[in-house]
Amino acid sequence: MYTILEAHDVAPDVRRIRVDAPRVATHHRAGQFVILRVTPDGERIPLTIADSNPDDGSITLYVQAVGRTTKLLNRLETGDVINDIAGPLGRATDIEDYGRAVVVGGGLGIAIAYPVAIALLRAGNGVDAILGARSRTHLFLEDELRSAGADVKPCTDDGSHGRHGFVTDELAAMLDAGAEPGVVFAAGPVVMMKAVADVTRPRGIHTIASLNPIMVDGTGMCGGCRVSVGGRTRFACVDGPEFDAHQVDFGLLQRRNDAYRDFESTRDQQLDALDDCEIAGILAPVHREPQA
Ligand SMILES: Cc1cc2nc3c(=O)[nH]c(=O)nc-3n(C[C@H](O)[C@H](O)[C@H](O)COP(=O)(O)OP(=O)(O)OC[C@H]3O[C@@H](n4cnc5c(N)ncnc54)[C@H](O)[C@@H]3O)c2cc1C
Numbered sequence: 001m002y003t004i005l006e007a008h009d010v011a012p013d014v015r016r017i018r019v020d021a022p023r024v025a026t027h028h029r030a031g032q033f034v035i036l037r038v039t040p041d042g043e044r045i046p047l048t049i050a051d052s053n054p055d056d057g058s059i060t061l062y063v064q065a066v067g068r069t070t071k072l073l074n075r076l077e078t079g080d081v082i083n084d085i086a087g088p089l090g091r092a093t094d095i096e097d098y099g100r101a102v103v104v105g106g107g108l109g110i111a112i113a114y115p116v117a118i119a120l121l122r123a124g125n126g127v128d129a130i131l132g133a134r135s136r137t138h139l140f141l142e143d144e145l146r147s148a149g150a151d152v153k154p155c156t157d158d159g160s161h162g163r164h165g166f167v168t169d170e171l172a173a174m175l176d177a178g179a180e181p182g183v184v185f186a187a188g189p190v191v192m193m194k195a196v197a198d199v200t201r202p203r204g205i206h207t208i209a210s211l212n213p214i215m216v217d218g219t220g221m222c223g224g225c226r227v228s229v230g231g232r233t234r235f236a237c238v239d240g241p242e243f244d245a246h247q248v249d250f251g252l253l254q255r256r257n258d259a260y261r262d263f264e265s266t267r268d269q270q271l272d273a274l275d276d277c278e279i280a281g282i283l284a285p286v287h288r289e290p291q292a
């Protein structure tokens with residue numbers, strides 16, 4: 001059982017959850033993730049470790065409520081517990097001396113890009129962080145990235161903050177203006193990562209994408225996270241989740257992620273139909289009454 005030390009909303013449907021997980025915190029490096037189960041009979045879901053503190057043994061997750069498990073997780077409060085957490089999993093980001101790096105995060109991808117940006121800054125790189133969201137209220141981690149030293153370039157679909165447009169508009173404008181990053185790192189929806197790769201490919205800029213296939217075991221055994229990179233089958237949980245974006249078959253990734261959409265949507269609707277009392281029943285094994 002892993003105790004939640006702190007939980008609060010940072011954007012609509014996105015929650016920051018700091019959890020007591022000392023062994024994960026000690027071994028975590030940027031780019032890695034955990035697989036957790038909220039309740040003893042719940043499904044396993046992968047979540048990026050956005051931050052870790054080996055001194056107090058905590059890890060920080062940002063969770064977007066998109067379906068049954070993430071909605072249940074985001075109902076938990078400080079003092080509640082998460083049934084199990086396995087990690088850190090996956091290969092760490094290859095942090096090198098790139099000179100200048102561009103980190104692109106779209107939507108929840110901002111939380112996945114964040115630890116990479118911090119690691120690049122700590123290694124002495126200059127970092128441009130292009131953050132994209134629907135509107136100002138959906139952007140998060142902007143202040144934290146700016147305080148850490150990144151040059152933050154927000155973009156919103158509705159123009160309520162920063163550039164009115166997509167992250168790729170900002171990226172293309174930067175490159176057209178003469179920016180020469182040693183690497184571009186992208187995390188976000190599949191369509192966004194593909195669009196970033198399409199901008200950098202003709203310019204020959206090394207580009208990494210953090211892929212988000214469906215995962216089950218996280219050990220390379222089940223095949224759920226199979227992706228195609230450069231025509232070769234790779235397993236994102238052990239070979240990734242980061243790959244050369246110019247080599248990724250994004251069409252296959254999207255098709256595989258869509259495969260269970262109807263089933264997931266039915267389970268999601270079943271959860272939405274429950275009242276608070278019934279949801280409390282599901283969460284009973286991990287809900288802890290505050291100590292008197
Ligand atoms: C390496 C990795 C790191 C991730 N990091 C984060 C993170 O830090 N924060 C966060 O909120 N989300 C993250 N995700 C996505 C997260 O795992 C899914 O949103 C979650 O599993 C959905 O479960 P659900 O039951 O709530 O929704 P479901 O009802 O199962 O699915 C809702 C939607 O999410 C997609 N989906 C379902 N399962 C997965 C899965 N295992 N991986 C990717 N997409 C899935 C479905 O196609 C569907 O469109 C990450 C995924 C990967 C692979």
Ligand code: FES
Binds near residue numbers: 215220224235236
């Ligand atoms: S999640 Fe099972 S092989 Fe990667």
